[in-house]
Amino acid sequence: MKYVSSRGRAPEESFLGILRSGLAPDGGLYLPARYPHVAAAELARWRLLSYAELAAEVMARFADDVPREDLERLCQATYTAQTYGYGRPDSDAAQIAPLRWLADGLGLLELSNGPTLAFKDMAMQLLGALFEYILGRDGAEFNILGATSGDTGSAAEYAMRGRRGLRVFMLSPQGRMSAFQRAQMYSLADANIFNLAVDGTFDDCQDIVKAVSGDLGFKAAARIGTVNSINWARVAAQVVYYFRGYFAATENNAETVSFCVPSGNFGNIFAGWVARQMGLPVGRLILATNENNVLDEFFRSGCYRVRGAQETHSTSSPSMDISKASNFERYVADIVGRDAVAVRELWWELDARGRFDLRPMPFWRRVQDSGFASGHSTHADRLVTIRSVQRDSGVVIDPHTADGVKVARELRQPGEKIVCLETALPAKFEATIVEALGVAPTRPAAYAGIEERPQRCHVVPADAACVKRYLAERIGLAATGVPAP
Ligand SMILES: *Cc1c(COP(=O)(O)O)cnc(C)c1O
Secondary structure, eight states: OOEEETTSOSOOBOHHHHHTOOSOTTSOOEEESSOOOOOHHHHHHHTTSOHHHHHHHHHHHHOTTSOHHHHHHHHHHHSOTTTTOOSOTTSOGGGSSOEEEEETTEEEEEOOOSTTSBTHHHHHHHHHHHHHHHHHHHTOOEEEEEEOSSHHHHHHHHHHTTOTTEEEEEEEETTOSOHHHHHHHHTOOOTTEEEEEEESOHHHHHHHHHHHHHOHHHHHHTTEEOOOTTOHHHHHHHHHHHHHHHHHHOSSTTSOEEEEEEOSSSHHHHHHHHHHHTTOOEEEEEEEEOSOOHHHHHHHHSEEEOOOGGGOOOOSSGGGOOSSOTTHHHHHHHHTTTOHHHHHHHHHHHHHHSEEEOTTSTHHHHHHTTTEEEEEOOHHHHHHHHHHHHHHHSOOOOHHHHHHHHHHHHHOOTTOOEEEEEOBOGGGGHHHHHHHHSSOOOOOGGGTTGGGSOOOOEEEESOHHHHHHHHHHHHTOOSSSOOOO
C-alpha cells in the first residue's frame, strides 16, 4: 500500500512511513494511492469476527508493512473488554462498540466506553500500541507534542501513558477546560506524561505547537511528532467501527445503513467515507455540526468558507468548535479524482480568500452524488434532544451525540436505518446535562471523585521559546543551540 499526498508533490510513503508524521512535506495530507476493496465473500466472513479480529483485518489492508501476526497481537491487546469497559453499566463491554436501538431505525453506536469516555479512544489506543511496537523494534524514542481543548489530549495521554520510548507533551489553555477534563489529564502520575498549562487560549496553544514543529532542526533533534486527527492510522482504526456498526444493525450484507456523525475536523466521518470506498454498503453519511457550521454550509451550498477566531463560537458541544476542518482536504482530493493540481488550486484560493466555491465547477455534482447529507443544531436543540432521548428510551446522551441525533431525526427517510455515532459520554459534560435534565449524569465508577485527586501540571507563558526549553530539558537535549532556561 502506497500513500500519496493530496497535493501531489511529496514522495510516496508506506504506512509506517507516515505513522508518525502530520502533514506531507508539500503541505498536503497523505492518502492511500487507492482504497483497498473488500469482496462480498470477505464481507460475509467479517460479519462473524470479534472486534479485535475485525480490526486486524481492516488494519492489515492499510498497514501492509506490519507483519500480520504482529497486527493481530496489537489489536487483541488493544480491543479488550477491560479497556472499553468504562461505559454504562448495562453496556456489553465485550462487544467493544455495542449498538443500542433508540427508536425504530435509529441506533446508537457506543464508541465512548474507553478510558477517556470519548470515541477518540477507539483509534488512539491502537495508535499507542503501534507506536510502542515500532519504537521497541527500532530501539527508538518519540515525543508527542500536542495542543488540546479537552478530548484529544486526554485520549492521547491515556493511550500513551506508561508506554516505553514515548513521551507526551500536551499543551492546554489554563483555566479553560471543564473541571472533569482538567482532572482527567492533570491527575495522571505517569513519568512519560507532561501537562503544560499555557497562560493563553487554545489558539495560543496551537500556535506554539506550530512554531515548535516549524523549527525543523529542533523537531528532528527532539524527535517530535503529532497524533492529531489527520494521522492516517487514526482514520484507518476508525474505519473498523463502521463495519462493526453495519454488521450490528443488519442481518445480511444486502441491506444499507446510513451513519450520522457529529463532526468537527471531519476525521470521524471521513473514516465512514473510506469504509464505503472499501465496499461497505453505507447508505448516507449524515454530517452534523453545532453552531460552528462550516461543513454543514459546504454540503448545502458548495462553498467552503473557513472562519476566523472571532466567528468561532464556544458552544456546549465544545469538541466540535472548529473554524476549519483539517481532514476535509482528503475528501476533496477524492472528489476531484485525485487531481493534485485541482487540490492545490482550491487550497491556494482558500489561503488567499478564506473560501472556495465548488458550485461553478463540475465537482459540485460529484459532491451531491457522494452520498453526504448534513444539518446543524443549536444549544436549545441539544437540550431538547437530550431530554427527549432520555424520556423515550431511557438513555442519557452527551451534547455532541445530541447534535447527531437531532440531525438524524430531522433527515431520516422512511425505512432508512441510521446509526448515530456516540462521540462522548454525558459524564464528561455534566453542566449541560444538568441544564437539560435537572440531574447530573451517572459517572463511571472509575471516575468517582476524580476532581479531588492530586493534580500535576506545569504552567508556562504563551511563548514557544519557553516551551522549547521545557522540552529540551525533559528530553535531555544538550547541544541543540537551545539556550538554557
Ligand atoms: C473530536 C470529537 C468530535 C469531532 O470529531 P472529528 O473527527 O473531528 O470530526 C465530536 N465529538 C466529540 C466528543 C469529540 O471528542
